[in-house]
Amino acid sequence: MSAASVAAAVVAGASKPEASKAGVATVAKAAAGLTQAERPLTDLDIAALELVKSAKQAITSVRLDGLALAKIVKHSKDAHPSAATGALLGLEIAGALEVSNVFSLPGNALGSSSRDRGVSEDQDAEAQVGKGVTRYTSAMLSLLRDVNADANPVGLYYGCFLGAFLSSAVIDGLWAISSLMEREGTEGKGRAILLVHDLAQSAMGNTTIRAFRLAPSFIDAYRRGKFHTQALVDHKLTFSNVLVEIPVTLHNTALLDALLSTLSAPSDAAPSILPPTSASLLQRSTSAALDTSAALNHNLTFALPPVLSTSLESTLEALDEHASEAGNIGYQLRQLGREKARAEAYLSRRRAENALREQQGLPPLPVEDVNKLFKLQNEPSRLEGMMLLGQLDEAAKRLAETAAVGSVQLHAVKTGAI
Structure with missing residues (x-):
């Protein structure tokens, strides 16, 4: 299915919570139209004005909840070798995006890229998948609202392998989700973020998460819908400036910190009759004595990762x-x-x-x-x-x-x- 259909479902499911925000914006605009002589601004009016003002600021940082990160890592591992995609839920406050929860989307939610499509049967099958994902997304947001959980989509996450995540399907999905955050003219375009998790790094014991948003020059080119040679030259677009990376900070709740404090560090490995692995051999000191025959046997079985x-x-x-x-x-x-x-x-x-x-x-x-x-x-x-x-x-x-x-x-x- 296309990424736009996924985002359309998210837009439809998130329409109800936005009514309250629209009311706040209306109050703020009404308060802005009054002078100090007519009526002094209350604390609520000032807070509403600050909210409207902060909505126009560019997102400069992402604060990710530890539970949300755990869900992303688990989904990426379970979906391997396929790519894992899902929606980010949270709230934007004064240029900082707080991601408090996520939920996964069905497989192939972002669909294939345009170069892989062209057969009518494939397009019909993709349309059927799109309808299913649309119903699934709407139902998920409705259930989250029923339990008073965060149901405000703020972006997408993408679980890849070896860092290959940049594709037109991902860009289309990110652009469609960003339409949700467009509240004051065109300033909202590009406010949605993309969280990328590399499963290969996690397999090597180095869990990484990166955050991106659409670059302003790419937003202008995408709005025009022209990506021919002259358009790329005019907007100075290359693959390196399509997305802008923003810093990510991890936040753990008190309950999660309490759980982590109860976990014990892994103990030293017990003696084994099996030959040591390459990783354990590299951890040895270069000056340590090594048995010649054992080293020869290990060299014969030494393999690249x-x-x-x-x-x-x-x-x-x-x-x-x-x-x-x-x-x-x-x-x-x-x-x-x-x-x-x-x-x-x-x-x-x-x-x-x-x-x-x-x-x-x-x-x-x-x-x-x-x-x-x-x-x-x-x-x-x-x-x-x-x-x-x-x-x-x-x-x-x-x-x-x-x-x-x-x-x-x-x-x-x-x-x-x-």
């Missing part, structure tokens, strides 16, 4: 996808060039005929609309290619990081340090 091979495969896949998209763009441009050449030839021929008829005293022939005679389409969008280039760049960075660790391990084996 699976993340290295997976990173290489991910980079090659991203490279193939980008090359395929570049080939499609090139083919469309060649087709467009041929049609334009045919149209120019037709116009030149018709001008020559009319000039000859004018010399003969005959009325000129009408010049028909070339758009009806030839398939003069617009220049193909470069948005998908830019997104794929961003995925390739991210995959290459991950490959460089993991390859550096693998190179150190291989050098250690070669020099006999392990």
Whole structure:
């Protein structure tokens, strides 16, 4: 399904809670229209004015609840190897977005990208999935309101593997969700955030969460709906400035802190007859004595971590996808060039005929609309290619990081340090 349909369900489900906020905004505007001589502002009026003023501020930070982070990590792990997507619920206060709860969306909620669609059967199936996700999202928001829980969508979360998350489907979903937060003209566009969790980092014991929002230049280009070459140049858009990263802070409730205090640290591993792993070998001091025969056996079974091979495969896949998209763009441009050449030839021929008829005293022939005679389409969008280039760049960075660790391990084996 398309990301816009998911966001439409979120918009429909969140319409009721916004009535109170609309009332506050109305009170604030009414209070703003009165002068001090007519009626002094009360504390409630001042608070309402501050709320309206803060609604126009750009989001500069994200405060994530610990329980929400745990839900995101669990969903990403359960959904692997597929991507995990879900909605963020919370509240924006003076440029700081507080995410207090999340709920997951069904699989393939954001749908496939535009380059993967084109068959009518696939589009019909995607529409059916979209209707199901719409009903699911509306029901979830309704149930959350029934138990007086936060039911105000503020963004999306995306669980990826090896950092590949930038795609047109994710951007479409983020843009659609941001429509919810548009309360004062166009200032609300781009206020929705995207939380990205990399499952590969968690597998290596380093849980990471990153927050992004749409860049102002990309918002302007997206509003115009043009991503041809000249539009990208005018807005100075590349894959690196589509999103703006903002800092994330983690907040734990008192109950969660109490639970963490009861957890004990893992004890030292008991003696085992099995050979030590590569990680335990690397933790040994370089000056520690090592049995020669044992080291030889371990060197024979020493293997690079699976993340290295997976990173290489991910980079090659991203490279193939980008090359395929570049080939499609090139083919469309060649087709467009041929049609334009045919149209120019037709116009030149018709001008020559009319000039000859004018010399003969005959009325000129009408010049028909070339758009009806030839398939003069617009220049193909470069948005998908830019997104794929961003995925390739991210995959290459991950490959460089993991390859550096693998190179150190291989050098250690070669020099006999392990």
